[in-house]
Amino acid sequence: MTAFSLEPAQLAWCAELRTLAAERLHPLADKGEPGHVNRALVAELGSLGLLGRLFTSGALDLCLMRESLAYACTEAETALALQGLGAHPVHAHGTEAQRARWLPRVTAGTAIAAFALSEPGAGSDAAALELRAEAEADASRTGRSSGAAQAGRSSDPAQAGRSSDAPVLAAAPDGPARWRLTGEKRWISNAPEADFYTVFARTTPGAGARGVTAFLVPADRPGLTGRGLDMLSPHPIGALDFDAVPVTADDVLGEADRGFRVAMGTLNLFRPSVGAFAVGMAQAALDATLAHTAGRDAFGGKLRDLQAVSHQVAEMALRTEAARLMVYAAASAYDAHDPDVPRRSAMAKLLATETAQYVVDTAVQLHGARALQRGHLLEHLYREVRAPRIYEGASEVQRGIIAKELYARQEAR
Template identity: 75%
Template sequence: MTAFSLDPAQTAWCEELRALAEQELRPLAEKGEPGHVNRPLIAALGELGLLDRLFSSGALDLCLLRESLARGCTEAETALALQGLGTYPLVQAGTPAHRVRWLPEVRAGRAVAAFALSEPGAGSDAAALALAAERAPDGWRLTGEKRWISNAPEADFYTVFARTTPGAGARGVTAFLVPADRPGLTGTALDMLSPHPIGALAFDGVPVTPDDVLGEPDRGFGVAMNTLNLFRPSVGAFAVGMARAALDATLAHTAQRTAFGGPLKELQAVSHQVAEMATRTEAARLLVYAAAAAYDAGEPGVPGRAAMAKLYATEAAQYVVDAAVQLHGARALRRGHLLEHLYREVRAPRIYEGASEVQRTIVAKELYAAATETATGTARPTPTVNQEPAV
């Protein structure tokens, strides 16, 4: 496995990002309307060059970026990550015309992207997509529904995955780039636990042409999975950032708060809990960095590493934030407290981009595949998903 360590420049960059998120991005986030796309915040990410960095660096830098922003402002991290998730299919499979039209707008923070994969009956089982792409003289007509789509219904364009060949499972899915103003496309917002812009999309014969295809017809499932292989470790990085923010707050609180004649940190039950929080956070960081480094190096087994990183990091962050709330007591439950915010934020990453149960399935499959290769003397092919040109 690829060895890695953060050099002083990377460490300094992470600290700069955290300070930037706290001092410049958090005020913009606090002015945003819950449940709606915060376009001033996205524009600021573009002006600061962070959206450009999103598309011009490797998986490890992406993880460092997401972790550091999450530690200082989760809303800024989420806005940046959603731009990447919705746009990366263009980076890996878009035509020159797609890239010229949309990538400069996304980089500048002027266009909002969305990744439209999930449906009412196809969440964890992404190959069960039912959104129908029916043949038409000039291409296809999209009919059906997408649900749990971040940035919907306010995005400017959607990466949409639709069924072009009925009954073909993962081999009959095509990826399309669909501008939001296409006739027949409508959307509604969904009110969620954490007030992010998430909605449902309805497709009533939405026209798409061969020029709208990302990659090749019936090969869209690979576009989706390649995107998730990159972003799953960085979901883990988002979780690590939240865990570190909760740990930072807990260290300060338990050092200052007194009970039973002394600071909380002197109580063994408290100090042991803090030690457990720190250990799980550090273990999660190492798994995330290792998965990202393996992706950048083009090593085999990337899906398993990505799944393991997302699984452990999101579960660890849930534990750390919950423990932080417990150690802070009632004050952490008050609306507006950092930990109240993190407590709502930390739950969703264990579900989106593949629930924890799905990640365990992927890890197990990769383990058995590796064991078979060892026993038979065969070698799995080296992945090429991380070898797309930087744009």
């Protein structure tokens, strides 16, 4: 057996997922409103047992799920992936109380999760984030009392002054450490409609990646407001404003000042599966192109008879299969606890997302104007395929990670 061929049971499961996506999930996706959480779709993912597999399966199974769902219903794939991205830090780093409260609801599809890392000034450079977690005992230094947070919804961003010397990990006189979150998150999938957020905030000013803490923040916390953003991608993306939002040590995921590890550990798992999402889209575009070029009459024959066309189709297939194998290799490395996971994950995401962009674009070219008509599969894929080259680390960031890992390994010899 070759290194990354799938077992018959895995192939059968992938076929079953494609059928479920086409017959049960796609109709629900069609009823959803672009830019908003489709709770009926998420609930169906839960009833099918797919959300539960996010926390019981390995990275390769996650990739197989995402690739198979993406082939037939990108909306279902994205809904599943966002549940996993937002809730995985709770599964991997949460306390027993945090897991007991949220994971059963995420698994059932009755609670929507979100991963809140990006900010207006800290997208690709996640270590530069500025959302402040200021010790509550020191809130008076910024002109705020412990009751300053306002409940309800507001369209105005927080305007709190910045404090460069706020103490870290200060405990309130009557209990555990308490902070107030002040600042903004932006380009957050599922915001502002999620039920809870995994939020990364700066607890130690000037410490870079070493001064970030991950918090589990329920959406109903006083001072937390949000708004949707009108984006090309059809799934919900929004901004969150934190106006002295209260959090305590009970809300910390993992350890204080070690939240960057939580973020990177989550991304190392999900980056190969972003590649799997891209492979699923590329395969759908390739299959549509095979059908179209085999049946389309042009220049006295079929389109497939033109060498210029057949060679492009061959190139599409070649790149798609290469990307698939790299995704499977990266996922297998993650499951085997390979120390080379960061490099492999970055390579898989980079190759697969860039490949999908090429394959979908070529498919549109070979279909002609019909592919750009609203409602056509390729029109849909053309909008969907662009974002994965940016989120969870843009392609340029992945190249930086790969180079950094290569040089570190070379220096260690």
